[in-house]
Amino acid sequence: MQRRDFIRFAGAAAATSSIAGPLHAQASFPSQPIKLLLAFAAGGSTDAMFRVMADNASPLFGQTVIVEAKPGGGGTMAGQLLLQAKPDGYTLAQLPISVFRLPYTQKITWNPVTEFSYVIGITGYSFGIAVPADSPIKTWADLVAWAKANPGKLTYATSGIYTTPHLTMEDISHRLGIEMNHIPYKGMAEIIPAILGGQVMAVADSIGFGPHVVSGKLRLLCTWGATRAKKFPDAPTLTELGVPIVQNSPYGLVGPKGMDPAVVKKLHDTFKRAIEMNNHIEVMGRYDQELLYMSPEQYRKFAEDTMAREKVVIERLKATGKVT
Template sequence: MQRRYLLSLGAATLASAAALAPFAAQAQNFPTRPIKLVIAFPAGGPTDITMRQLAENASKILGQPVIIDNKPGAGGTLPAQALQISQPDGYTVAQIPLGVFRLGYTTKINWDPIKDISYVINVTGYAFGVVVPADSPFKNWQDFVNYAKANPGKLTYGSTGTLTSPHLTTELVAQKAGIQLQHVPYKGSADLMLAVVSGQLMAAVDSTGFAPQVEAGKLRVLNTWGEKRLAKFPDAPTLKELGYDIVQNSPFGIGAPKGTPPEVVKKLHDAFKQAMEEPSYVASLGRYDMLPNYMSSAEYTKFAQDTVVREKAVIEKLGLAKAP
């Protein structure tokens, strides 16, 4: 009986190894065809422009094209959702904006942002601020607050989507300032900037995708949200300087489907790390006052775990948690 058991055990082990062999060979030869990189915002905005440069650099390193697939909407969470129905072979990867980590608190989903994504690498992050048209009567933040207090709910501002970091941070600031604002969501920076420059909106909150319009004299920056003032906008105070104990930046990186082989994750990580060190990528980020922000696969996974906990507190403070 023991001999028969050992023989059957050996056969099962060989069968298992045989089943895994082609998969292991595929991982070893990866990549052998183009890779799709799904990003959360439309073509023409700062995310699209900088990620295309990163993808172009990574293509040369990997020896296969890295093709951008824009999936805007749903607060920047569609790429992460696309990973849930993609093969874990490394040929579909996605941008993971901060909104992914609060999704479980605001929407009913059947997947877990931590357990169901393989975190590959963090590459950069957004710097944020509030802008108004150059001819706006709001010359500074105090003008903005004074108008909002005198006209509750009438001051319109746009963001790149409901429950995005710009939207939630603005609502936190409004709560602290004792004002009510009217939020108008857009799918991306390009549409948002067009709306505020044309006067359809009284203000916009966004990443520094607004930089070209400010430099062209079409918009004015009322504040920025980092620890320090931005070098490109030295006259714009931070939220902390204005009396709000808030610093908001928004790191983002690249994830792959759950179960992607570790060898494939490492190849992707190494290629994108090298790609983000290229001067062309650093220059692309610099157009929007963004900087490279590297996190390894392990560091990025830990960041994701910590951020999920932190975002829960923000959602609950604003009373936006979904019903149980």
């Protein structure tokens, strides 16, 4: 073979190899179980949905999809553990938006937007504000009027400092020119006795308090979604009340930085089928959640926008001395 022919042959072989590589990766993946790191404790609403999604996806992959709960750090532990994982597609994690607050609440050396391979956006949470049924505050207008007449005296509970409910309430307060007193708790297990026992005047959190609204112990003043909650159609949204905020804290699946695009596509396409199955839609409905699908490109753009928005709110809070 002459040198010119050899070079032409080598070039063609290299080109064929570069095409075959991703195709082979997609065809052979997965060859072992896939692990999903859950950002919150087992037994909750997110755990229930993840397990249905995993069960749906397992036969589609031909491999078991395993869910491992990694709670901690306000939902950031799973994402941080992913930083040490191999970018081979076999370890993925739920990524709550609390991860995008880390640069503004802690000293970290990595960028939450750029350190992950975005796979798919799945859903978000349903939030709202409720008061005891015997409270003199009957409507959202009552709450705002009371807060304006009594600056800093209206107490409200959330599941913690820097959580989505806390930052959203601070954003609401800023927009309306009112001041409320934030009382952080560790979760709904602590919040419910506090609100029912009169230790706080209101609760602002995910609608884990919904059963107490249904039983008549709490009154739901508003919800934070783009549309009214299906279970509570009488409760207006913030936007209906003149507060231009939609907050559903979307989350999805991400992998380590540097994953093969063909593997990302295989993961995306398979999990998209899994989350669109009727049993997954049904379990989301139990918790007043709906699909908030995002492609890998949309999910990454969402991450960039969220990180910029969270910075504004947190820096404003720090400037007022409300947090350190």
